[in-house]
Amino acid sequence: MAMRNKKVLPFILMLTLSLFPESLAADIDMVILVSDNEADSTLAESVANIIGAKGIVKVPWGIYNPDYSAEVLKYVPDRVIIIGGPTAVPIDYEKDFEEMGIPYERLWGKNRYETNLAVIQKLKNEFPEEFSQIETVYITHGRDVLSMLMQKELKQMPSKSIWIFTDKSYEELTLQALDEVIKTARNRPWVEIVITSRFVQLAPIDTITNFLKQRGYTEGAHFTISNVRPAKRFILEALKLVDNKTHIAEKFLDGLDIPRAKRRLSIAKEQIARAWKLYSLGDYQEAYILAVAASRNADFVISISAREWNGIIQGRPEIRLKREVLRLEAKVKVLKELGMDVSTIEAEINELKAILNKPVISPDEYRDILLNKIPQIKKELREAFIEEKRSRRRIPVEHVPGRGEKDRAPRKSGR
Structure with a gap:
């Protein structure tokens, strides 16, 4: 059943979006979840600016922590885009979004270069108007964190810019990604090839420049090679x-x-x-x-x-259950921050913790917690979150909350 849900959720999302006008689809509240891998996170930042994502949440590479899923919930998103594979962004994050009824889609490949191409291909098809406005393309080695740090801090980067990563073993992926961007852009985007170290070289520089020239690019007028000495x-x-x-x-x-x-x-x-x-x-x-x-x-x-x-x-069922409780507590904390009254759910979680802290827990108690109590609390959290989302969508666009409204009485969770 879990595998079926993973396949069905993205399908339902795309079917739903296809029924909306393009402008409405583009206006949904999106959040990007990405690892702190230098390539994926840099790509996520540029993509977020292009498609107008509401926020970016970066997680430690390869590590699951429910607090980061909770950080996503603060945005009350209509959709989450996960950039990176399950090794970089563990699959547990998907489970958190499924349990809260948040549609998500993972864009990834076997490495950072395939992920780079997958993100560009998928999102430029979904957001052609936004991608047509790309002004600048930065190309650098996929592990050259210096290029990424320096470009982002030293330059006033255009809001519509995107990164393409390369390496000597991934020339074809680089050219595919570059071709996708050039063909989609309304005007010819400026291309900057950035090198910060003689060791972390862009091996396929000639291949890239020849590719650009074949598409009418002239060095100096339409693209440049920047050999930057890092500070x-x-x-x-x-x-x-x-x-x-x-x-x-x-x-x-x-x-x-x-x-x-x-x-x-x-x-x-x-x-x-x-x-x-x-x-x-x-x-x-x-x-x-x-x-x-x-x-x-x-x-x-x-x-x-x-x-x-x-x-x-x-x-280890005892460790597994304690981990589940931590996941529940992270979600409850966010719903409280959103102004909701989740005291009843908190009480139920405290009951669980009391049982789990007993010196001896019977097999029947384990089964009851795992099969009944935890699923019930997850259901209540999901319903409360969905109701919060509905209530927010009913607020008129012209309404601007007053300074004191953030201290208003918390809303009931619907139970």
């Missing part, structure tokens, strides 16, 4: 990001016996330590390339550790 502060920021990711990987692996993950973690820690040493000596380029390598190793450790922990949780 010290941007390399520092990149090292901090990778250092933090390595610490997360170490915490995830703690308590697990996975030899290959331990080896990769050891390599990542050694690489980031050497990167900091080189940075302190002023060798910023070498420090950066080591950080990029450490990031890939940390990603591997997080991914394999997360899968292992999920298996452990599924095999």
